[in-house]
Amino acid sequence: NAGVTQTPKFQVLKTGQSMTLQCAQDMNHEYMSWYRQDPGMGLRLIHYSVGAGITDQGEVPNGYNVSRSTTEDFPLRLLSAAPSQTSVYFCASSSKGTGGGSPLHFGNGTRLTVT
Amino acid sequence: AQSVTQPDIHITVSEGASLELRCNYSYGATPYLFWYVQSPGQGLQLLLKYFSGDTLVQGIKGFEAEFKRSQSSFNLRKPSVHWSDAAEYFCSGSSNTGKLIFGQGTTLQVKP
Numbered sequence: 063n064a065g066v067t068q069t070p071k072f073q074v075l076k077t078g079q080s081m082t083l084q085c086a087q088d089m090n091h092e093y094m095s096w097y098r099q100d101p102g103m104g105l106r107l108i109h110y111s112v113g114a115g116i117t118d119q120g121e122v123p124n125g126y127n128v129s130r131s132t133t134e135d136f137p138l139r140l141l142s143a144a145p146s147q148t149s150v151y152f153c154a155s156s157s158k159g160t161g162g163g164s165p166l167h168f169g170n171g172t173r174l175t176v177t
Numbered sequence: 178a179q180s181v182t183q184p185d186i187h188i189t190v191s192e193g194a195s196l197e198l199r200c201n202y203s204y205g206a207t208p209y210l211f212w213y214v215q216s217p218g219q220g221l222q223l224l225l226k227y228f229s230g231d232t233l234v235q236g237i238k239g240f241e242a243e244f245k246r247s248q249s250s251f252n253l254r255k256p257s258v259h260w261s262d263a264a265e266y267f268c269s270g271s272s273n274t275g276k277l278i279f280g281q282g283t284t285l286q287v288k289p
Contacts, residue, residue: 102186102281102282103281104281104282105267105279110276120276121278154220154221166223166277168222169220170218171220
């Protein structure tokens with residue numbers, strides 16, 4: 063099983079550029095989410111989705127957009143990258159959503175640097 | 178506001194010694210609680226979870242955690258640490274809103 067697949071693994075952007083981080087899961091999970099991980103701050107929730115067509119904001123949504131057109135895919139878009147968005151990004155999914163007590167399955171992360 | 182706090186940023190233990198990593202939560206009702214482990218350059222792997230019932234839960238790799246409502250804690254323990262346990266450990270909690278919140282993480286170093 064592939065599980066949760068994130069691409070790319072590494073990315074360097076210049077300030078103001080846009081890009082999309084891809085996330086796909088093959089477990090038919092309803093719930094998907096994006097986190098960013100920064101030293102000393104743990105993982106912070108950016109956006110999440112409880113099913114196709116439904117998205118909601120997490121703790122740090124500013125500067126990021128998401129959409130959920132299919133159950134499998136949950137891309138994260140940076141419309142105008144800023145140095146403050148330099149981070150490691152993780153996509154995660156679960157069958158019922160953590161509100162239903164289901165644990166998250168994580169991708170291996172995307173390391174993004176904005177210069 | 179809902180929160181999860183890990184008071185210890187970095188812990189060093191000797192191989193074979195016991196381990197306890199602290200986690201405190203702040204939720205209106207009993208949350209779902211999880212411990213994850215992250216090895217360098219990897220995603221997070223679930224160690225164990227608590228939903229309800231028995232307050233002592235067993236996980237993978239010999240880890241266990243105890244839920245204490247009176248102390249709002251969910252500490253992770255292991256009787257004898259192995260060098261391969263060196264990693265970063267995250268406590269997390271979720272209410273029925275579906276948002277999973279993580280603590281700041283504790284980095285475990287194991288001395289030979």
